[in-house]
Amino acid sequence: MTSPDTPTPAQIRRWRGYLAAERAEARIYRDLAGRREGQERDILLALADAESRHESHWLALLGDRADPAPRPGIRTRLLGFLARRLGFLFVLALAQQAEGRSPYDDDPHATEQMAADERIHGEVLRGLAARGRTRLSGSFRAAVFGANDGLVSNLALVLGIGATGAAPQVVLFTGIAGLLAGALSMGAGEYVSVKSQRELLAASRxxxxxxxxxxxxxxxxxxxxxxxxxxxxxxxxxxxxxxxxxxxLHLDADAPPEEVDPDEAVGSPWRAAVSSFLFFASGALIPVLPYLFGMTGFGAVALASALVGLALLGTGAVVGILSGTSPLFRALRQLAIGYGAAAATYVLGLLFGATLG
Structure with a gap:
C-alpha cells in the first residue's frame, strides 16, 4: 500500500472528493437543524459535528493538497440544493440513502471508526424520518395508490377500447367516464378504509x-x-x-403496549379520501390527454403510453426515495407492472375487436 506521505494522484483525487463530500454533508445537516428545534435539532448538529471530524481526517492526510477547496460531486450538490428547498422528510430520506453508500468500508485510508460512523448515521436518519413516515403513511398511501391506479386503469381502459376499433370520440368519453368513476370510487373506498382503521385503533385504547x-x-x-x-x-x-x-388511584394508560395515535398511524379519513380522489383523477387524465387534443390511431396510443410511462417512473422513484430504498428499482418495477396490465388489456381489446369484426 502506498504510504500516505507519498500519495498517488488517484489517492489525492479520492481524498479530495471525500473532503468535499464531508464538508457538504455537514452543511446539509446544519441547514436541516436550522429548520428544527429541540432534540431533532441537537441530533442533526451532532451529525454535522461527526462529519466535521471526518473532514479533519482527510485534511490531515492531504495537507497542502487540500487547497484549492474541492467541489463535492453532483449527487452531493444536488442533495444540498434539495435540502434548502424540499420538505424535511424528503431530504432525510435522500440523506439516509447517501449515508448507506459510504465507500469507507473498502478504503484503507479511512479509519474503522469513520466507517462505523457512516453506517450508524444511516440508522440515525432512519429514526428521525420514522415519525414523519408514520404521519405521512395514510395520505401518502392514498396519493400513490390513487395516482398509480388512475394511470394504469385508465391507460388499460383507453387502450382496450381503442384496440376494438371504436371511434376516437368513444375512446375519449370512455376515458373521461373511467376517470370520474374511478376517482369517486377510490375516494369513497379510502374514506371507509381509513375510518375503519381509526375505529379499530380507538377500540383498543x-x-x-x-x-x-x-x-x-x-x-x-x-x-x-x-x-x-x-x-x-x-x-x-x-x-x-x-x-x-x-x-x-390513577389508571396508567401508558402501560405497554404503547397507545397508538390514529392520526399518526393512519391519518385523517377525509384527507385520505381527497388525496385519493385528486391523485386518481390526475393520473387517469394523462392517458386521455392525446384524445383531448384530437389525436387518433397509433399516435394517440403511443403518446398516451409514453406519458403514462414517465408518470409511473416518477411515482415509483418518489416511493423509493421516501421509503429509503433504490428509486431506480422502484421506478422500473412500477413501470413494468403498469405496462404489463395495460398490454394485457390492449391484447384483449384486439381479440374482442377481431371477434366483433
Missing part, C-alpha cells in the same frame, strides 16, 4: 371511564393486574404495577 372503577376494586383480588397482563406484562410485573396504580 384505554377507556377513560374505567378510572371511576378504581376506588371500588378488591385490592386483594387485584383484577387490575389482568389489564396489564393483557397489555403484555408478566404476571409479577402486572401485579406490582397494579399495586402502584391502586396506591395512587
Amino acid at each position: 384505554p377507556d377513560p371511564e374505567s378510572q371511576s372503577a378504581l376506588p371500588h376494586l378488591d385490592v386483594d383480588a387485584n383484577e387490575l393486574a389482568l389489564v396489564y397482563r393483557a397489555r403484555g406484562m408478566t404476571q409479577d410485573e402486572a401485579e406490582d404495577h397494579a399495586q402502584g396504580v391502586l396506591a395512587t
Whole structure:
C-alpha cells in the first residue's frame, strides 16, 4: 500500500472528493437543524459535528493538497440544493440513502471508526424520518395508490377500447367516464378504509371511564393486574404495577403496549379520501390527454403510453426515495407492472375487436 506521505494522484483525487463530500454533508445537516428545534435539532448538529471530524481526517492526510477547496460531486450538490428547498422528510430520506453508500468500508485510508460512523448515521436518519413516515403513511398511501391506479386503469381502459376499433370520440368519453368513476370510487373506498382503521385503533385504547372503577376494586383480588397482563406484562410485573396504580388511584394508560395515535398511524379519513380522489383523477387524465387534443390511431396510443410511462417512473422513484430504498428499482418495477396490465388489456381489446369484426 502506498504510504500516505507519498500519495498517488488517484489517492489525492479520492481524498479530495471525500473532503468535499464531508464538508457538504455537514452543511446539509446544519441547514436541516436550522429548520428544527429541540432534540431533532441537537441530533442533526451532532451529525454535522461527526462529519466535521471526518473532514479533519482527510485534511490531515492531504495537507497542502487540500487547497484549492474541492467541489463535492453532483449527487452531493444536488442533495444540498434539495435540502434548502424540499420538505424535511424528503431530504432525510435522500440523506439516509447517501449515508448507506459510504465507500469507507473498502478504503484503507479511512479509519474503522469513520466507517462505523457512516453506517450508524444511516440508522440515525432512519429514526428521525420514522415519525414523519408514520404521519405521512395514510395520505401518502392514498396519493400513490390513487395516482398509480388512475394511470394504469385508465391507460388499460383507453387502450382496450381503442384496440376494438371504436371511434376516437368513444375512446375519449370512455376515458373521461373511467376517470370520474374511478376517482369517486377510490375516494369513497379510502374514506371507509381509513375510518375503519381509526375505529379499530380507538377500540383498543384505554377507556377513560374505567378510572371511576378504581376506588371500588378488591385490592386483594387485584383484577387490575389482568389489564396489564393483557397489555403484555408478566404476571409479577402486572401485579406490582397494579399495586402502584391502586396506591395512587390513577389508571396508567401508558402501560405497554404503547397507545397508538390514529392520526399518526393512519391519518385523517377525509384527507385520505381527497388525496385519493385528486391523485386518481390526475393520473387517469394523462392517458386521455392525446384524445383531448384530437389525436387518433397509433399516435394517440403511443403518446398516451409514453406519458403514462414517465408518470409511473416518477411515482415509483418518489416511493423509493421516501421509503429509503433504490428509486431506480422502484421506478422500473412500477413501470413494468403498469405496462404489463395495460398490454394485457390492449391484447384483449384486439381479440374482442377481431371477434366483433
